Structure formats: C-alpha cells, structure tokens
Amino acid sequence: MDISLIIPLLNEAESLPELHSWIKKVMDQNGYSYEVLFIDDGSKDDSWNIISQLSEMHPEVQGIRFLKNYGKSQALHAGFAQAIGEVVITMDADLQDSPEEIPGLYQMITQENYDLVSGWKKKRYDAVLSKNLPSKLFNWSARKTSGVQLNDFNCGLKAYKNAVVKNIEVSGEMHRYIPVLAKNAGYDRIGEKIVIHQARKYGTTKFGMDRFINGFLDLITIWFISKFGKRPMHLFGALGVMMFFIGFASALYIGIKKLLKLYHNEAAILVTQDPWFYIALTTMIIGTQFFLAGFLGEIILRTKNKEKRYKIAATTQL
Incomplete structure (x- = not known):
C-alpha cells in the first residue's frame, strides 16, 4: 500500500464528507493505493456515525473511536499503530489542510528519501495576535532548544516513512514535537514543505491560548527527556x-x-x-x-x- 492517511478529529461532522470526497479525488487522480484512518477523539456530535457510513460505502476508510477525549497525541498513536502504508501522512479534519498537498509530500518521502517532511503554513488565515505571533515565538523557541530547523512544528500536515512512526512514542501532548522525537530516534533526514493554509469553513477551533503555554512546558519536558530520559x-x-x-x-x-x-x-x-x-x-x-x-x-x-x-x-x- 502506498499511503496511510491518519486524520484525528474532534466534533468535525460537518467537514468529514467534504474532506473524504476531496481526498478520494486526489488519490484517484494520482493512482495511489491508500487507506484513510479517521480517529474520533471522543466527539459529541455526529462524527462517528458519518465515519461509520463512509466506512461501509468505501472499503479504504477505517475508523477508530475513543471512549472519551484523550487528546491528539493519543489519536496519532492509535493511528500510527494501525498504519500499513509505505508513507504515513497526517492531516487535520477541519479542511484547513489541503489534500492537494499529498502528492508533493509523498514524492519527498519516496523520491528525495526524507524520513519525515513537515508542512509549513507560511501564509496563515488565523488572527495575528492570538495565534500568529505566539506561534512564531513558540517555533523559534523549539528550533533553538531542539536543533530541528523547522518553521512550523505545530502543522498537522506531515509525512513519514512507515518505519519512523513505528519507532517513536507519541504521548502526553508531544504531537507538536514529533520531528524532535524522530530526530532523537535517529531519523535525521527531516524536510519541510510550504503548504496551503485554508480558512476554517465549519465549526470553531478546538485549541485556545493555553496550547502555547502547554507547548512551552512540553518543550522543556522533551528537552530534558532527550538529554537525560534514559540516564x-x-x-x-x-x-x-x-x-x-x-x-x-x-x-x-x-x-x-x-x-x-x-x-x-x-x-x-x-x-x-x-x-x-x-x-x-x-x-x-x-x-x-x-x-x-x-x-x-x-x-x-x-x-x-x-x-x-x-x-x-x-x-x-x-
């Protein structure tokens, strides 16, 4: 199988049918063999019913439903455990990540031999004060602390070799630092691709300003673990x-x-x-x-x- 697409989600019922149609169009145009893993992180809306319907109609669609909201890291962990594709691609379910980026990410892994490619939303449609400026400060701190030279650690659109996701442990809220975890595991061919960032079409963001505070605390944690976690x-x-x-x-x-x-x-x-x-x-x-x-x-x-x-x-x- 060429691609495993992992999509963690929380209360995204409105966007799921449109997202699946868009993914199917891109995959069929490029002739990829693929699977789509929707990880329902304890949604309270109709998300799981829609995933179940999509799974019945389309054999490439699979779903995992958590008993309650455990967080994005746990959703990715469950998806990584199930993924069988040569290339594993993660993306958000809110339609702000474009499936049109999938072929470019796939080629960077298979043809340019990157272990991991992270998306960079260079042009964003978020509020400047509440998200853009804190995000820039956060990414600067992450670069200085980890040594991984990425401009957008928190971008949900990433591509990995299958071996990478099988050999890293994503826990807590460490999904922001998967490139750092990969580097610590020995996968140092890490690339970056400028990707399209689209304005949110349905619903509201599930993350507040507290994610930046938690992000800095997690950054300290991962620095400590990478230095002294095993000794x-x-x-x-x-x-x-x-x-x-x-x-x-x-x-x-x-x-x-x-x-x-x-x-x-x-x-x-x-x-x-x-x-x-x-x-x-x-x-x-x-x-x-x-x-x-x-x-x-x-x-x-x-x-x-x-x-x-x-x-x-x-x-x-x-």
Whole structure:
C-alpha cells in the first residue's frame, strides 16, 4: 500500500464528507493505493456515525473511536499503530489542510528519501495576535532548544516513512514535537514543505491560548527527556554528589575552625550558632535527595510497565 492517511478529529461532522470526497479525488487522480484512518477523539456530535457510513460505502476508510477525549497525541498513536502504508501522512479534519498537498509530500518521502517532511503554513488565515505571533515565538523557541530547523512544528500536515512512526512514542501532548522525537530516534533526514493554509469553513477551533503555554512546558519536558530520559542518574546523581560535597566541605570547615580555636584557647561559638552549619546541613540533605531521585529514576526505567493510555469504544472494519 502506498499511503496511510491518519486524520484525528474532534466534533468535525460537518467537514468529514467534504474532506473524504476531496481526498478520494486526489488519490484517484494520482493512482495511489491508500487507506484513510479517521480517529474520533471522543466527539459529541455526529462524527462517528458519518465515519461509520463512509466506512461501509468505501472499503479504504477505517475508523477508530475513543471512549472519551484523550487528546491528539493519543489519536496519532492509535493511528500510527494501525498504519500499513509505505508513507504515513497526517492531516487535520477541519479542511484547513489541503489534500492537494499529498502528492508533493509523498514524492519527498519516496523520491528525495526524507524520513519525515513537515508542512509549513507560511501564509496563515488565523488572527495575528492570538495565534500568529505566539506561534512564531513558540517555533523559534523549539528550533533553538531542539536543533530541528523547522518553521512550523505545530502543522498537522506531515509525512513519514512507515518505519519512523513505528519507532517513536507519541504521548502526553508531544504531537507538536514529533520531528524532535524522530530526530532523537535517529531519523535525521527531516524536510519541510510550504503548504496551503485554508480558512476554517465549519465549526470553531478546538485549541485556545493555553496550547502555547502547554507547548512551552512540553518543550522543556522533551528537552530534558532527550538529554537525560534514559540516564537520570547522570543529572540527579551529579547534582547530588556536587551538593553533598559542598555540604561536607562546609561541615569540615566548621570542624577545623572550631578545633583550631580550641587549640589556641580562643573563644569559640557553638557549632549550631555558625551560619555555615546550616549551609552544610541543607546542602547535604539536598544532595542526598538529588542522588535518591536519580537512583529511583533508574529503577523506574528498568521496571516500568507500559500502561494503556486510552480506551477504544468502537472500530470500523480494520
């Protein structure tokens, strides 16, 4: 199979028939063999009924329905697990991503040998203050922190080699950073393609300003995980040893100073009245806690079990 198209959605009943017709037109024109995986992330409208009808009428259409809203990352994870196409393409269901971009993305993966190609909505139809400016700041921060030189990390229109989606773990709200996850997994041929961004035709956006705050927090998380996720003792252990050494040196200083004063018959204050005593005590406690945090992190990494991150309520024929 040439292409697996994964489309996560939440309450997009109005756009689904038009989106499917548009996808089918593009695929038939280019002669692709393909599947369309609609991932219903707990919609409350008629989205699942429409997906079920499309699946009955068109064998290439499949659907997965979550029991409740788990988030876009979990929807993509479920789609990646099912995808069998040589190239996996993700897009949003709100008609702001154009299916006309599919052939170009497919060619960049198959002919130019990219591992991953991310769309870049260079010209956007969103409000400047509420989305464009925060998005520019967010993308700048992501480039500087991750080293992945993309202009639009949050674009839902992306293409991957099948091997890439099978070897990355998308959890939490890390869908924004799939290129970073791919790079960390060893897939460093990452490209970018300018794509058309269309004004929303139906409904309203499902994301507010809080996504940028969450995005920055996730950026810090993924930076930490990429650096120390597989070796927490390297960070916490090193900090713990350093803090404990500072505390031990402070305690040694207090002891030597006290002994010298006593040796020379000089007046000496009580150890508990010396500020260095509290510096020594505090840093040694903090150092021990850091060391234990690293030690526990190593134990957790070696014993953790994979958890079921979402519950599927229904599927069409898979």
